[in-house]
Amino acid sequence: MSDKKTIRTCVGCNKKEEKNKLIRIIQQNGELLIDHKNLLGSRGANLHKSLDCLNWAIKTKAFHKALKFSGALNTSQVLNEFSSEVP
Numbered sequence: 001m002s003d004k005k006t007i008r009t010c011v012g013c014n015k016k017e018e019k020n021k022l023i024r025i026i027q028q029n030g031e032l033l034i035d036h037k038n039l040l041g042s043r044g045a046n047l048h049k050s051l052d053c054l055n056w057a058i059k060t061k062a063f064h065k066a067l068k069f070s071g072a073l074n075t076s077q078v079l080n081e082f083s084s085e086v087p
């Protein structure tokens with residue numbers, strides 16, 4: 001059936017959610033980016049489009065775990081996009 005729902009867990013609040021309600025975050029060279037079109041094939045972290053969830057994920061280093069990345073992550077671009085789009 002075509003309406004089968006894929007469930008993913010938000011790395012911020014750790015709640016389960018339908019995949020299409022979450023955005024995909026990836027990292028490139030230590031910079032966090034929103035994978036808007038699911039085009040980038042690298043490892044991704046699922047997140048609500050919510051500044052709270054983003055801040056939680058940063059605070060708890062959830063992105064490091066989800067993306068298997070141990071260096072410093074530059075979050076400014078994602079923060080900018082979230083801040084400008086969230087009312």
Ligand SMILES: [Zn+2]
Nearest residue numbers: 010013048053
């Ligand atoms: Zn969340």
